[in-house]
Amino acid sequence: MRSLGRYLLVRTLLTIPMIFVLVTLVFLILRVMPGDPVKSSIRPGAPQEYIDEIRHTLGLDKPLYVQYGEYLWDLLHFDLGTTLSPVRGQSVSEQIWEHFPATLELALAGILVTAVVGVGAGAYAAHHRRSVADYSLRLYAIIVYAIPVFWLGLMFQLIFGVWLRWFPIAGRISSLAVAPEHVTGLYTLDSLLTGNWVAFKDSVMHLILPAMTLGLYLSGVFVRLTRSNMLQILKMDFITAARARGIPERTVVYGHALKNALIPIITMMGLQFALLLAGAVLTESTFSWPGLGRFLVERITYRDFPSIQGAVVVFAVLVASVSLLVDVLYAWIDPRIRY
Amino acid sequence: MEPLLQVENLTVTYETRQGPVHAVDDVSFTLYRGEILGLVGESGCGKSTLGMALLRMVRPPGHITSGKMLFLGRDLLRLPEEEMRKLRGRHISMVFQDPMTSLNPLQRIGDHIVETIRTHEPQVSKQEAWDRAAQLIQRLGISPDRLKDYPHQLSGGMRQRIMIGIGLALNADLIIADEPTTSLDVIVEAQFLDLLRELRDEFNLTMVLITHNIGVVAELADRVAVMYAGRMAEIGAVRDVFHETLHPYTKGLLASVPSIRLEDGLELETLSGAPPSLLDPPPGCRFHPRCPQAKPVCREAVPAWQEVKPGHGTACWLYDEEEA
Numbered sequence: 260m261r262s263l264g265r266y267l268l269v270r271t272l273l274t275i276p277m278i279f280v281l282v283t284l285v286f287l288i289l290r291v292m293p294g295d296p297v298k299s300s301i302r303p304g305a306p307q308e309y310i311d312e313i314r315h316t317l318g319l320d321k322p323l324y325v326q327y328g329e330y331l332w333d334l335l336h337f338d339l340g341t342t343l344s345p346v347r348g349q350s351v352s353e354q355i356w357e358h359f360p361a362t363l364e365l366a367l368a369g370i371l372v373t374a375v376v377g378v379g380a381g382a383y384a385a386h387h388r389r390s391v392a393d394y395s396l397r398l399y400a401i402i403v404y405a406i407p408v409f410w411l412g413l414m415f416q417l418i419f420g421v422w423l424r425w426f427p428i429a430g431r432i433s434s435l436a437v438a439p440e441h442v443t444g445l446y447t448l449d450s451l452l453t454g455n456w457v458a459f460k461d462s463v464m465h466l467i468l469p470a471m472t473l474g475l476y477l478s479g480v481f482v483r484l485t486r487s488n489m490l491q492i493l494k495m496d497f498i499t500a501a502r503a504r505g506i507p508e509r510t511v512v513y514g515h516a517l518k519n520a521l522i523p524i525i526t527m528m529g530l531q532f533a534l535l536l537a538g539a540v541l542t543e544s545t546f547s548w549p550g551l552g553r554f555l556v557e558r559i560t561y562r563d564f565p566s567i568q569g570a571v572v573v574f575a576v577l578v579a580s581v582s583l584l585v586d587v588l589y590a591w592i593d594p595r596i597r598y
Numbered sequence: 599m600e601p602l603l604q605v606e607n608l609t610v611t612y613e614t615r616q617g618p619v620h621a622v623d624d625v626s627f628t629l630y631r632g633e634i635l636g637l638v639g640e641s642g643c644g645k646s647t648l649g650m651a652l653l654r655m656v657r658p659p660g661h662i663t664s665g666k667m668l669f670l671g672r673d674l675l676r677l678p679e680e681e682m683r684k685l686r687g688r689h690i691s692m693v694f695q696d697p698m699t700s701l702n703p704l705q706r707i708g709d710h711i712v713e714t715i716r717t718h719e720p721q722v723s724k725q726e727a728w729d730r731a732a733q734l735i736q737r738l739g740i741s742p743d744r745l746k747d748y749p750h751q752l753s754g755g756m757r758q759r760i761m762i763g764i765g766l767a768l769n770a771d772l773i774i775a776d777e778p779t780t781s782l783d784v785i786v787e788a789q790f791l792d793l794l795r796e797l798r799d800e801f802n803l804t805m806v807l808i809t810h811n812i813g814v815v816a817e818l819a820d821r822v823a824v825m826y827a828g829r830m831a832e833i834g835a836v837r838d839v840f841h842e843t844l845h846p847y848t849k850g851l852l853a854s855v856p857s858i859r860l861e862d863g864l865e866l867e868t869l870s871g872a873p874p875s876l877l878d879p880p881p882g883c884r885f886h887p888r889c890p891q892a893k894p895v896c897r898e899a900v901p902a903w904q905e906v907k908p909g910h911g912t913a914c915w916l917y918d919e920e921e922a
Binding site for chain 2: 495497501504506515593
């Protein structure tokens with residue numbers, strides 16, 4: 260375990276330069292991009308002196324390298340700054356913290372859908388190789404992979420929200436319902452913990468469509484990956500040996516083989532996490548889901564530099580943590596892997 | 599002696615793009631309880647396919663085309679798949695060639711044995727099964743602590759003993775060992791063969807020992823069956839087959855075994871030529887193109903099985919009474 264600790268430390272330290280490069284790029288791109296946080300937050304036609312005055316108080320008139328230096332200095336102290344627009348002076352950390360649970364809830368639900376649908380369908384396709392189900396699932400995988408995620412979301416809204424009226428199409432909870440007491444910030448979990456069944460049912464209903472959109476979109480890759488890995492594992496000697504011991508076929512396929520096929524699948528889960536967050540940005544916008552992704556999109560239109568930078572840093576840290584978590588999972592699943 | 603398994607006219611066919619290949623062609627033999635039958639032949643002669651066929655586990659595109667396999671009074675070829683599965687591991691157990699790859703790398707050694715026991719005897723508790731596994735591997739010369747280990751933590755010899763142990767866990771009536779010592783080094787191989795000999799006496803094992811190593815057969819087997827190009831060439835007690843060899847192929851096989859006592863100037867004999875392609879086997883006796891004693895009839899007709907003396911038979915025209 261000591262070597263695992265060392266490994267984790269090194270990996271954590273390695274994420275620092277990555278975040279530094281990312282932060283620098285975002286900082287520069289925002290300054291090069293047309294648009295201005297001050298102009299976008301005040302009434303059009305305000306006098307130039309007024310604009311200049313605000314720019315001065317916000318420090319936006321300082322040379323770029325000074326602004327950059329100050330920003331990095333603050334970041335080193337875990338200070339993400341205050342918002343510029345549409346409302347000035349709010350703490351960026353607080354804003355992010357407020358929006359984060361919604362994104363986490365959607366991401367977790369999405370990953371769950373992906374894992375169940377993608378890995379399950381992939382294993383099933385491998386088990387029933389060359390059957391109609393196999394061909395259909397492979398076709399499904401290509402289709403969902405190629406579909407733009409926001410379009411998939413729009414179709415779900417149209418079919419299940421507008422036509423069938425099964426699910427609400429926007430938000431995390433009905434406007435008339437009372438949000439559950441804050442415990443974790445995940446509405447479904449909080450309402451469950453506080454025994455608020457009305458809110459639980461309501462938030463689950465709201466979660467289903469966006470989670471399906473995000474989850475199914477990502478599931479295509481996992482159907483293909485799981486299937487091909489399973490086919491390889493199913494040819495191995497220990498699978499034949501397990502069958503020769505009389506182990507039932509279902510246990511052989513979904514127990515022995517699937518567990519052995521999991522390592523590359525988990526790697527892919529880790530790699531796809533960045534894609535999941537990108538998908539979350541689009542899905543959140545489609546479903547008016549008040550999460551970090553929608554927050555980011557909104558702040559980009561306002562050119563709220565600190566908020567954008569803050570959100571990107573949080574996303575980067577998330578991706579890095581997940582890939583770290585994946586490495587730890589390997590060692591847990593496969594006894595042969597030790598760090 | 600009580601027959602445990604009677605194989606009659608078994609044929610296994612692989613459907614290939616070039617046409618059907620009969621990897622096992624009209625093979626019959628009887629296996630008696632408590633004996634070790636050595637099944638020998640060159641690579642590709644169909645001995646491994648025959649081994650898998652006994653478990654009814656020939657991999658597609660191969661399948662058993664015809665024949666009978668009477669085991670404990672039932673024809674295995676007529677059993678529903680689910681019944682057959684219940685026989686696997688419980689009544690018929692298999693030890694594979696490569697112990698390195700035949701254990702699940704993510705499963706502890708003990709769980710392999712426990713899983714097998716509890717698959718066939720669901721009423722046994724986990725703890726009970728674990729205790730049985732511990733006793734068993736102790737008998738095999740492995741410390742029970744090793745049950746908690748994963749396969750990669752064990753040596754090849756240990757793993758092969760574990761494979762045997764899985765077979766013994768349920769007191770299988772028949773153990774099929776497919777080249778069990780091929781991937782072990784000579785010292786470990788010798789230890790493993792010693793262990794098998796002990797276990798045979800202790801558990802009254804019935805075993806089909808598939809090998810291309812005549813030495814292993816000589817040491818361990820009671821009877822030997824020689825296969826050539828998918829067909830049975832000769833079957834008999836080891837002593838008979840080795841000393842009163844009938845089939846010219848068996849003679850060639852025995853002559854080509856290097857001996858440390860080989861005298862100076864005596865060259866090792868080899869069989870000329872290579873085994874035929876089973877896609878387009880030679881007509882008549884399949885061995886005739888390589889046979890030093892081939893007669894015209896060998897080219898034309900398949901030799902019938904001849905029981906030359908009780909328990910010692912061959913398929914060769916040299917011993918056909920009417921022909922001779």
